[in-house]
Amino acid sequence: MAINKVFLFVPNIIGYARFLFYLIAFICHSLGSWQLCIGFYAFAFILDEFDGRAARAYNQSSNFGAALDMVADRSATAGFCLILAQLYPQYLLFFIGAIALDISSHYYLIYATGMLGLGSHKDSSEWTNNGLMRLYYGNKTFMDLLILGNELFYILLYFNFYLTGGEFTINDFNLDVWQLLLIFCLPIYLLKQSTNILQLQSAAQEIAKIDLNDRH
Incomplete structure (x- = not known):
């Protein structure tokens, strides 16, 4: 079966790379290498600027790409907040609240956008x-x-x-x-x-x- 070409759009490939770099960053932290963790995390965050530019440059904007970008952002923020909650256990409730607000607000927004047909x-x-x-x-x-x-x-x-x-x-x-x-x-x-x-x-x-x- 042929692969849907949308999955291979340049901005979506950048999105996959972001997921990979975020995962490597979290693995590096778990292995005790905080310098590599922050390096890979920052690089993945910077890549977020380029997937949008690639979508416009190659005329490859897609609903799949928008969802991929949103999920990458929410997953990365939640993962990093969990790491910070480990480093600052006295602020555990603060980080839990930050994760909940970030995910719920964007989910509601996406849901409303779909209902409005935007x-x-x-x-x-x-x-x-x-x-x-x-x-x-x-x-x-x-x-x-x-x-x-x-x-x-x-x-x-x-x-x-x-x-x-x-x-x-x-x-x-x-x-x-x-x-x-x-x-x-x-x-x-x-x-x-x-x-x-x-x-x-x-x-x-x-x-x-x-x-x-x-x-x-």
Whole structure:
């Protein structure tokens, strides 16, 4: 039986490579090589920028590719949060909450997108009434900034566990370079979590609205 050519689209091959590099990163962490873990994880994250470019360059955008990209992102974030929960057991509930919010908000958004008959979850800027959500899905630069800040916050937490940098004193508080960078990224991280909450709320309301109209 012939293989569906969609599976061999260039952006989808990049997606498979991302999965592989994320898996290698997690294996490296389990084997005690944190440097290789963060290296492979960061490389896989950077590749996310190129699958979209490849889809546009080769005219190979596909629903399968969009789903693959979404699953790769959610799986990677969940896996890395589990690693951080292992490193920072006192914040276990925080990381559990972050995983649950990330997965549930994107699932609801995808579900609402399908019910509305839209081609992509990024088209949600057309139906949401929330200004932040419209900005997030309507402005790629803003979206990329929040996604980068979100991942960078987790990566810095990983570095903070294994490395110590030069110390700074701010109002009698001693902070090393990683902690200072974490404080800098924290507002962007919190803003990204806010978009997840609003995304979940907007999608849930839209689904319930469709249910209500169907009942009528």
